Amino acid sequence: MPYNTDALIQAGLNLIGQAISIYDSDLKLAACNTRFAEMFDLPTHLTTPGADFAETLLHLAKQGEYGTVDDLDTFIRTRVDQARAFQPHYMERPRANGRTISVEGAPLPQGGWVTVYTDITEVKSQEQLLRTRSELLSEEVLARSEELAATNRKLAATVSALEEAQRELTDMEARTRLTTEMMPAHIAHVDSSGRYTFSNRKLSSVMPGRPSQINGLHISEALGQDAYARVLPHLQMALSGDPSTFEFTDSLSSRRIRVAFTPDESENGVYILSMDVTEETQARAALQQTRRREMAAQLTSGLAHDFSNLLTIILGMQSKLARMPLPDSAEPLITATLQAARRGGDLLNRIADITSHREWRPEPMNIAGFLNDLQTIASPSLPPSIQLDVTTPITRRARLDPGQLQDSLLNLILNARDACGDTGRITLTAQHVRDTWIDFTVTDTGTGFSPDALQHALDPFFTTKGDKGSGLGLSMVYDTAKLAGGQLKLANTDSGASVTLRLPLRHAAQHDANDLVLLVEDSPDLRTTIREMLTSLGHSVIEATSVAEARALAQGVPDIAFVLSDISIEGDAPGTDLVAALPDRPVYLTTSLPATDPRHRHALTIASVLPKPFTKQDLATFLGHNITDT
Incomplete structure (x- = not known):
């Protein structure tokens, strides 16, 4: 029968004569032995995994374990802060019951610490006895003792040096871990069996729906079977010593993921770097x-x-x-x-x-209102015997090109009308797909696509209407989808045909009129003008002129609702750097750079951009306000 590893480890800990406790990085008890409970006379709920460190401190303080404590709250808070910045240490202290213990603590690589408590009362008694009888020792024994003492001092110096080296290594590891946690990518290592030995807890950010704590898990457990099947050939290649870089679409989150596998020849494992490149794609x-x-x-x-x-x-x-x-x-x-x-x-x-040259020019749109207007426009082109239903559960605004989207959907509706013949029903729906895409789907009750049409309908000049069709309708819709970075999908249903126009989802800004705004603009005149626009919309405004100043203000003022920054501002860092520097706040960008400028193009891939010059009405629409300029 298989061994219960946790039970074996616990049994081993219980056989140790010293008290042992292990707390994790969240200051929760991970494990302890029975000697720990006995030594400090702890109740069961404080020796159960998950017990809170602060609660245990409070219990011991009330028992007199730390002597007289005047301010329990301050004492507990100080001890908790020390535990969060845990340093290796050794100390000896008397207890309220007259016994003496030594306490030795060391941090763990994954965060948290382990502490060993040893009752040294008898050892201290023997030391005291030796000191009282030292005058009876012979001169030779005293000399030997002095020699041993000198040796011990040298050993103590060596131990101190080793402890300092250990502290430096621990600090280096902490800095390295902090650096990996700040990276906008998943960085990890798996061993030869495919189990994670390190992870920066960013898997859930790169691939939504996955766990963050994955150390010890097999890669198939962390990713799921579908994603694991996609990466397995590349993982096997890396385990064989060949690096591999590839991309795949995660079916669970609909995100496009780029992965780099680098062989770790020293441990026969693999280093993993994975990034969400959906917007880049x-x-x-x-x-x-x-x-x-x-x-x-x-x-x-x-x-x-x-x-x-x-x-x-x-x-x-x-x-x-x-x-x-x-x-x-x-x-x-x-x-x-x-x-x-x-x-x-x-x-x-x-x-x-x-x-001819066309560009996808997204602007904030109310999807439900847009579709209602589209239904009004399209209905006169349909015979009374064909019904057009338009539905959407979407309430948030999105950034889309209304002109090209309207042309595309009208094209699909008119194609569906031709497919229905004399009578039928056309349905247009819009819905979000995993917060990554927005799907506009037109279905009809016509004859559906023939096999040949499913294969060639997106080709220019292909038509099933004979000399009545140009063969450019679906091709133009496909062109619009690709221009926006989306897709066009054709399919047959049980009752007819289905065409889905999938476009990248970019949520439009929508803020309350009383929000606090951090305005980042280095031109005093422009800053004054934009500040007056924002305050006239009901916002409170604080100002900065550089990325460094904006970051300092954001850290000191937690009530900032969003940031409005120019791309070209004071200092070496552009305003686009604020998107990554302030991940917990929406950052919107403004610019007078032309649309062809690389900095403008880059900004569009990471945030919403409002071109200059703009009016108060433009700014209100950009931020999701409904006002009428006067």
């Missing part, structure tokens, strides 16, 4: 789509120009033919040729729309 997808559009524009512009010239010539020649005396049978042919040429011109305009 979304921005990269948008940039790639922009580049594709630029390439398409370059490739098609010359062809479109020549084709346009040919259509112009065809239209001119057909007009001349129409004025010439020709047989009646020629008129339908001329009319058909003119219609085809004009349709070719319309097609060129659609191609120009696709290849």
Whole structure:
């Protein structure tokens, strides 16, 4: 039968003649032996794992363990503060019951400490007896004692040096752990069996839904089976000595994760660095789509120009033919040729729309209100026999491009109308996906997508409508999705077709009018103007001119609701540094830099940005206020 390891360890501790207690980094009892309870006459609830250190101190103080204590609260608070900054130590002290104990404590690598208590009453008695009889000792014994004393002093000096080295190592380890905890990434180490031996407790930040305390867990337990299956081939590669860097999409959180596995040859383990690169991936997808559009524009512009010239010539020649005396049978042919040429011109305009330069310009939007307006716009284009239902549970505002989103959803609704035929139902829903995406889904009760359409519907010019369709509708919606860093998904349902436009979710600011604002702006005139805008909106304002000054104010004023900072401010650090420096407060950025500036582009990937110049109404909308400028 398998051994109960915890029971074996506890039994071993109970056999030790000294009292032992182990407390964790949260000042909770992790383990102790029966000698600890007996030595200090502790009740059961204070020797049970999880017992509070401060409560144990209070019990011992009331028992007289520390002598007369005038102010119990101050005494307990001081001892708790000392425990949080635990240092290795050795001391001897008398107890209220007349016994004498030695107390030796040492910090643990993972936080917390272990303390050993030894009853040295008998040893002290023997030392006293030797001192009283020292005059009876022979001169030779005294000399030997002096020699031993000198040796002991040397040993004590060596021990002190070793303790100092241990303290320095402990301080170094504490600084290293603090550094890893401040990193916006998960840093960890697993042994050859795949169990965590170190973690900076950031796994839950990088991959939401996972535990923070994972030391001792197997990597499959921490990540879950789906994510573990994705990383396992790379982990095995690293355990074999080959480093590996890769990305995968976590199905539980819908986040894009980049992982680096580095072999630890000394222990046959693996160092792990994992980061959430969802926003970076979304921005990269948008940039790639922009580049594709630029390439398409370059490739098609010359062809479109020549084709346009040919259509112009065809239209001119057909007009001349129409004025010439020709047989009646020629008129339908001329009319058909003119219609085809004009349709070719319309097609060129659609191609120009696709290849022309467009940008995704997000702004704060009320999703429910936007969809209500969209339903009003789209309904007249539908026959009475086709019903359009629009629903959303979303109440928070999001930052989206209303123009491109409206065009895309109208396109999907009109496609659904064509699929329904004479009668049917179209449903448009919007919902959040794990606080990472926002899905706009259009479903219909039509015939659904054919296998060929599911495979090629996003290709330019593909259509199932014959000469009535251009084949550019879904392609343009797909283009919009990629431009924003999102996705377009096609599927069939039990009753028809489903198209989901998935866009990156960026929550828009929404603050109460009486919030305290930290304004970071180095231009006195601008600072005065923006401060007046904020105070007229009901906010209280404190001001800074640099990142260092803003951080100091944020640490000293806990009531700050949010930070409004320019990107280019006083000092070497830009305002964008405040996003990472103040993770517990929303940071919004303003800038007069052009949209093409790399600093402006970077700012958009980490925070909401309000371009300058802006009005009070612009600022109110940006912060989620509903006002009317006067």
